[in-house]
Amino acid sequence: EIVLTQSPGTLSLSPGERATLSCRASQSLSSSYLAWYQQKPGQAPRLLIYGASSRATGIPDRFSGSGSGTDFTLTISRLEPEDFAMYYCQLYERSLPFTFGPGTKVDIK
Amino acid sequence: EVQLVESGGGLVQPGGSLRLSCAVSGFTFSSFWMSWVRQAPGKGLEWVANINRDGSEKYYVDSVKGRFTISRDNPRNSLYLQMNSLRAEDTAVYYCVRELVVGPAEYFHHWGQGTLVTVSS
Numbered sequence: 663e664i665v666l667t668q669s670p671g672t673l674s675l676s677p678g679e680r681a682t683l684s685c686r687a688s689q690s691l692s693s694s695y696l697a698w699y700q701q702k703p704g705q706a707p708r709l710l711i712y713g714a715s716s717r718a719t720g721i722p723d724r725f726s727g728s729g730s731g732t733d734f735t736l737t738i739s740r741l742e743p744e745d746f747a748m749y750y751c752q753l754y755e756r757s758l759p760f761t762f763g764p765g766t767k768v769d770i771k
Numbered sequence: 772e773v774q775l776v777e778s779g780g781g782l783v784q785p786g787g788s789l790r791l792s793c794a795v796s797g798f799t800f801s802s803f804w805m806s807w808v809r810q811a812p813g814k815g816l817e818w819v820a821n822i823n824r825d826g827s828e829k830y831y832v833d834s835v836k837g838r839f840t841i842s843r844d845n846p847r848n849s850l851y852l853q854m855n856s857l858r859a860e861d862t863a864v865y866y867c868v869r870e871l872v873v874g875p876a877e878y879f880h881h882w883g884q885g886t887l888v889t890v891s892s
Contacts, residue, residue, distance in 0.1 A: 709879060759818075
């Protein structure tokens with residue numbers, strides 16, 4: 663079983679700053695089938711990034727994803743007020759098949 | 772516009788049953804894999820089950836196997852989750868989700884607003 667760990671648990675930043683969120687897998691992944699989701703309180707999650715680095719439709723280009731193997735990163739280049747939210751990574755593996763990380767909360771400093 | 776609207780949630784006693792429905796519009800339902808994803812109060816996300824385009828393939832998380840059944844009615848543009856032998860740990864918001872399939876991988880693209888299931892005596 664592959665476990666996803668997200669760090670930090672909480673990231674306190676100011677609008678305009680750069681956010682770097684980490685998602686680490688307990689085993690090296692044979693493929694980069696990793697996604698990132700944003701969830702605001704009382705709302706459903708929204709797909710941001712899939713395939714580790716592809717932005718979903720309508721996602722601003724300040725959001726970018728990278729990584730491979732065991733380490734993946736979501737970067738928000740300049741935080742907008744609407745970006746303060748919870749972020750989850752999700753792995754797809756044919757044998758599992760879906761695993762979510764515990765989440766990183768980005769809040770206003 | 773893609774829309775997914777869940778219904779059927781509510782309060783049920785342990786051991787009871789509930790059937791969730793998801794009415795979809797704005798896309799060709801029969802062309803997409805669909806999933807149910809849940810979120811316990813104050814907790815993270817957990818995939819529950821998914822179903823292929825024609826309903827011939829169904830997959831479940833281990834904790835609900837034998838208790839939950841996912842199904843779909845393509846002419847009615849509807850997805851269902853029959854939940855039996857409910858436990859307190861099944862308490863969660865249940866989301867209906869349209870998947871995005873990219874090569875062999877699947878992701879959760881469009882989400883409904885969710886329906887709350889509370890299992891309690």
